[in-house]
Amino acid sequence: MKKNVFTTVTLLARSAGILLFFLYLGKGIQFISHLPIPGSIFGLLLLFLGLNLRLIPLDYVLPTGSFLLNYITLFFVPVGVGLLQYSDLLSTHWLTIVVSSVISTIATLISVGWLYQRFAK
Amino acid sequence: MIYLYLIATILVFLVSRKLLIPIKSPLANPLLVSILFFIGLFSFTPLIYQDYATANLPFIWLLEPAVVALAIPLFSQIKQIKKQFRAIMISCCFGVVIAISTCLSTALLLTDDKILLLSLLPKSVTSPIAMAIANETGGLASLAAAVVIAVGLLGALGGFSLLNLCKITNPQAQGLAMGCSAHAIGTAKAIEVGNEQGAFSSLALVISGILTAVLAPLFAWLIGIIITI
Structure with a gap:
């Protein structure tokens, strides 16, 4: 029992360490390159590369990785509540924002889905 | 004390996720319901949004490794x-x-x-x-x-x-x-x-x-x- 807890903690720590390593590697690239792409996106791409090149076995990132992905929607709650800060900006321009966002989101969803179904093998 | 807001985020999200399961409408979305709950809370009560934002920073940090994942x-x-x-x-x-x-x-x-x-x-x-x-x-x-x-x-x-x-x-x-x-x-x-x-x-x-x-x-x-x- 005690040994099991120990292994779980080690596995969690290892997977968390790998994710943080790639996150900060990504942030480093962002810092050096000054590209308008966030470090987390570079981190995603590098981890994807690492997994494909078999440098990182999938099992090594799964414990923390699947935990984070299971709760990713929860992390967006404070992001959404943050809209409160922008209530003035949003209420000034609400009509333009609502009309263009709704029309454009519908157009994008349908056209991307349709194009993919048309061209996929 | 403000860290109660962190627990509140988890509770409101988990409870709304549980309660909304039987409702088959796209609007019955736990994310939307939780956000509206807190927006309502800070709009209609004297509670301060800034405390909520500070307490919930850990979730904003977790978003970054989640994107890597x-x-x-x-x-x-x-x-x-x-x-x-x-x-x-x-x-x-x-x-x-x-x-x-x-x-x-x-x-x-x-x-x-x-x-x-x-x-x-x-x-x-x-x-x-x-x-x-x-x-x-x-x-x-x-x-x-x-x-x-x-x-x-x-x-x-x-x-x-x-x-x-x-x-x-x-x-x-x-x-x-x-x-x-x-x-x-x-x-x-x-x-x-x-x-x-x-x-x-x-x-x-x-x-x-x-x-x-x-x-x-x-x-x-x-x-x-x-x-x-």
């Missing part, structure tokens, strides 16, 4: 991604151009406020990219961030219903459409729907984010020309 579903679908690479690139490239051009053309019918237009331009990409783009082109980063969040919620709420209604039922097509139109919030929804949807949505999130960053200066230049005419 999106490499996992992506890797699990590597065979499909290689096989469909051409179709993926075609639909994402057109998707980005359609997302920006339909947004700007409808907005131009309603406004000639250049700062507003430049802040709407990156509305379909994840907020750090959108804020960087807005800064670079002369838009307002905070307005861009607000629009991005609203668009993400819109896609997460109605996206799958609309896709099913339009007979876009291929899980890969659904994922790409969500990632291209509703970035990370749409991707979070796609992960809940299925592994394939989640992987393809993550892929579209990355591709459309990078493409939008590349194309934004061109569209910003076009806005400048159209407004002066």
